[in-house]
Amino acid sequence: MARRKKIYEGKAKILYEGPEPGTIVQYFKDDATAFNAQKKDVIEGKGVLNNRLSEFFMTGLAQIGVPTHFIKRINMREQLVRSCEIIPLEVIVRNYAAGSMSKRLGIDEGTQLPRPIVEYCYKDDALGDPLVTEEHIAAFGWASQQDMDDILSLALRVNDFLSGVMLAVGIKLVDFKIEIGRVYDGDFQRLIVADEISPDSCRLWDMETGQKLDKDVFRRDLGNLTDAYTEVARRLGVLPKNASPITKPTLIN
Ligand code: UDP
Numbered sequence: 001m002a003r004r005k006k007i008y009e010g011k012a013k014i015l016y017e018g019p020e021p022g023t024i025v026q027y028f029k030d031d032a033t034a035f036n037a038q039k040k041d042v043i044e045g046k047g048v049l050n051n052r053l054s055e056f057f058m059t060g061l062a063q064i065g066v067p068t069h070f071i072k073r074i075n076m077r078e079q080l081v082r083s084c085e086i087i088p089l090e091v092i093v094r095n096y097a098a099g100s101m102s103k104r105l106g107i108d109e110g111t112q113l114p115r116p117i118v119e120y121c122y123k124d125d126a127l128g129d130p131l132v133t134e135e136h137i138a139a140f141g142w143a144s145q146q147d148m149d150d151i152l153s154l155a156l157r158v159n160d161f162l163s164g165v166m167l168a169v170g171i172k173l174v175d176f177k178i179e180i181g182r183v184y185d186g187d188f189q190r191l192i193v194a195d196e197i198s199p200d201s202c203r204l205w206d207m208e209t210g211q212k213l214d215k216d217v218f219r220r221d222l223g224n225l226t227d228a229y230t231e232v233a234r235r236l237g238v239l240p241k242n243a244s245p246i247t248k249p250t251l252i253n
Contacts, residue, residue: 011037012050012200023071024083026196028054034219036128043218048076049229049239050198055079056238057197060165066157067192069181084181084194087143090121090129091151093159094175098203099216100131101175110174110210118155123179150191151180158193166204169235171213174203199229 004016007024011033016025028047033040051073058070069081094117097107101119120137121129137143143151155178163173178201181194195201199214206213212220213228233239 012047013196018080018083022083024081025074025078026081027078028196029077032200032215032218032225034215036125039219041218043225045226046200046229049226049233050196050200051077051079052238053198053229053233053236054196056236057162057165058193061158061161061193061197064157064161066154066161067190069183069192069194081194082181082183082192084183084192086123086194087147087151087180087182087191088123089132089137089142089151089180090123090177091155091180092119092121092175092177093117093155094119095159095163096172096174096203098174104131110205116156116159118152147182147191154178154180154191154193158197162197162202165236167207170207171232171235172205172207174205176202199232204232 004025007015007017009015012029012031014027014029016027018024028051030042030044030047031040032043032046055070055073058068061068062070069084071080071082073079094101094113096109096113097105097111098109101107101117102109102111120132120134122132122136122142123129134148137148138145158178159173159176162176166173176197178193178197179195180191182189183192202214203216204213205211212222213232215225217223217228218225230239
């Protein structure tokens with residue numbers, strides 16, 4: 001294959017220049033990191049699963065009219081996406097208390113919140129992605145008031161969609177993180193859902209048993225991460241029954 005220009009390498013993905021202007025190839029690695037990359041490992045098969053799962057969620061969002069960067073999946077580890085300017089915020093939506101919110105506010109993990117709560121963190125690894133308010137976002141010019149209105153509405157639509165999809169397969173959507181990109185159509189700018197949506201960026205708990213089916217399995221050493229993600233993919237019909245992402249790649253291509 002012809003050499004491609006690498007644009008950026010992150011913790012879980014590599015971005016390459018796409019075949020057409022305005023496109024990017026997003027390559028999903030098997031690397032897992034947690035606690036701001038202090039904990040690291042290579043989890044065989046994770047990239048393949050996340051590529052598939054992100055395709056599934058982004059395609060579903062597009063079908064209900066939520067704009068995303070996703071264009072098409074290219075192969076087991078790569079997808080073609082629209083290039084955009086990433087707004088430097090992690091947009092977190094929470095339905096149940098967990099993780100940093102439980103710690104910060106002293107609320108037991110698993111407590112249902114009175115309504116979905118949206119939080120913003122400033123994307124900066126060196127600072128550990130600190131929580132910020134809309135005041136910081138406006139004052140530092142990371143996003144305009146109109147952007148913030150659009151981001152909130154996108155985040156809540158993604159939450160409704162993902163919660164419903166998960167509920168249908170016996171999984172509780174505890175919380176998730178999305179990133180938002182800015183694209184320009186002529187003189188107009190609009191916002192789209194970018195990056196990825198996968199069990200790396202969601203908390204997913206089995207409704208019956210409470211079993212964790214997300215990256216907390218890795219963060220908290222709760223078992224095999226690939227097994228957990230495979231279970232999510234199987235329930236969603238993204239993987240055929242009994243398919244293994246590692247040993248039978250042809251089944252999922
Ligand atoms: N999250 C993420 N990337 C981050 C931080 C958080 O994808 O850099 C996701 C995380 O998987 C969870 C949600 O955002 O689904 C809320 O995470 P939280 O703030 O509780 O952070 P953590 O407990 O992971 O520090």
